Amino acid sequence: MKRFKYLSLIITSLLLVLTLAGCGTQPLSSQNVLENDKKSNTITWGVKADQKLIGLIDVKDGQEKGFEIDLAKAITKKVLGKNGNAKFVTVTSQSRIPLLKNGNIDAIIATMSILPDRKKVIDFSDSYFDAGQSILVKKNSSIKSVKDLNGKTVTSAVGSNSVDNIQKIAPKARVLQLPDFAQALTALKSGQGDAMTTDNVILAGLAVENPDYKLVGGTFTTEPYGIGINKGQPDFRNAINKGLAEVIKDGTYNKLIMKWFGNVPGFDYKEVLRK
Ligand code: GLU
Numbered sequence: 001m002k003r004f005k006y007l008s009l010i011i012t013s014l015l016l017v018l019t020l021a022g023c024g025t026q027p028l029s030s031q032n033v034l035e036n037d038k039k040s041n042t043i044t045w046g047v048k049a050d051q052k053l054i055g056l057i058d059v060k061d062g063q064e065k066g067f068e069i070d071l072a073k074a075i076t077k078k079v080l081g082k083n084g085n086a087k088f089v090t091v092t093s094q095s096r097i098p099l100l101k102n103g104n105i106d107a108i109i110a111t112m113s114i115l116p117d118r119k120k121v122i123d124f125s126d127s128y129f130d131a132g133q134s135i136l137v138k139k140n141s142s143i144k145s146v147k148d149l150n151g152k153t154v155t156s157a158v159g160s161n162s163v164d165n166i167q168k169i170a171p172k173a174r175v176l177q178l179p180d181f182a183q184a185l186t187a188l189k190s191g192q193g194d195a196m197t198t199d200n201v202i203l204a205g206l207a208v209e210n211p212d213y214k215l216v217g218g219t220f221t222t223e224p225y226g227i228g229i230n231k232g233q234p235d236f237r238n239a240i241n242k243g244l245a246e247v248i249k250d251g252t253y254n255k256l257i258m259k260w261f262g263n264v265p266g267f268d269y270k271e272v273l274r275k
Contacts, residue, residue, distance in 0.1 A: 028103045033229075034079075034236040037106060041084055045072045046091035046105035046228075050182035053205035053260045054111060057090070064088045067260040068109045071128065074252050075227075078243030092180045094159030097122060100228055107240065108228030111202060113161050123233070124226030125240045128253075130272055131199040132219025133165050136188070138212060143195050145217040149173040155184040155193035162198040165221050181206070188213075199223050204267035215266040248274045 037043050047064055048055035054066040069088065076086040089105050096108045100122060111131070114124045135154075137143045143152065150172035156162045158177045166173055176193050178184040185206050188196040196203065200219050207213050227244070229237050247253050254273050261269040 028101075028230065029232050031103075032235060033106050033233045034239050037236070038080065041080055042087050043072075043076045043079065043084070044087045044089060044104075044106045045076075046096050046099055046108040046110055047072065047088050048092075048110045048181075049090040050180050051111065051202050051205055052209060053264065054201065055109075056205075067129075067256055068111070070256050070259070071247065071253070072107075072109045074247045074256070075240060075243040078246045079239045092159065093157045094179070096159075096228065100230055103230075106229075106236070110228075111199060111225060112228055113223040114226040115161060118228070121231075123229045123231050123237055125229065125237060125244060127224035127226050128244055129201070129225040131201045131223040131225060133162055133197060133221040133223060134200040134203055134215050134219050135217045136185075136196040136203040136206060136213050137194070137216055139214050141194070141216070143216060146170055146220050148217075149195060149197070152194040153192070155187045155196045156198055157181050157184050160198060161223065166197050169220060185210070200267060201261070204261075204264050207266055208264060 047068055049057040049064065051066065055064060055068045056066050057063070058065050072088075073086045076084045089099065091099055091105070091108065091110050093110075096110050096112060097118070099105050100108050112118070113131075114127060118124070135143065135146060135149070143149065146169055149166065149170040153174045153176055154166060154170075155176045155178060156166065157180050163175055163177055166175060176187060178187055181198060181202055184196050184198070187193050189210070200215060203215050207215060227240055229240065257269050257273055261267055261272070
């Protein structure tokens with residue numbers, strides 16, 4: 001009996017060592033994300049939680065909902081097979097790259113533009129959406145275009161490219177940076193700003209819920225969204241790109257565009273359909 005106890009202790013310790021060696025203790029750079037995800041049958045995605053139509057946690061059931069959520073689920077099934085799981089972790093514009101680099105998430109699908117500076121720290125998939133920066137104002141506002149923002153206060157989110165863009169395009173605008181876009185909207189609504197700026201698709205989602213607000217000035221940048229992946233993961237990146245191409249080819253992509261953006265004032269879904 002005593003011997004059995006020792007034996008089971010040794011086996012348990014061995015198992016523990018093996019388990020630890022298999023996951024957290026190995027440096028991220030030497031892990032193969034695709035292999036790990038195949039083993040766990042799960043891809044962990046960093047998604048937005050406060051952007052209606054794109055990535056929003058529904059307070060009624062606690063579920064993430066939106067175009068990027070559905071797209072992540074569709075790509076997961078292409079990469080892992082139809083029983084593959086997509087797990088979601090909430091990110092903001094500021095936290096998304098650190099969370100990826102720390103290994104908390106496998107991929108970012110969170111309205112993130114493919115930018116040369118970001119490419120220095122992470123890799124991107126092929127582009128999966130074409131957005132452009134725009135402006136949201138109260139319906140009776142005198143602001144009609146980006147130039148009218150000079151001398152005005154405009155709200156946006158920390159860590160978003162929208163802040164850098166507006167500082168270049170309307171250098172005399174004051175930019176009030178909030179932790180996320182939900183708070184940037186609250187600041188606008190409470191009169192702390194004269195306008196809010198970020199990508200058209202994000203603003204259009206906010207305008208759906210806030211009919212007193214509208215998009216003005218068209219788009220004044222191009223923002224190609226890419227899925228963020230850690231460097232040194234070519235297998236995972238290729239699998240994601242292949243999955244995305246299949247989702248576009250089999251018509252799922254355009255179905256999702258229609259589902260989420262088919263009837264949104266101030267946003268023309270036809271411009272973002274993929275052939
Ligand atoms: N697409 C822009 C960016 O990547 C703004 C939206 C966002 O921050 O999520 O920075």
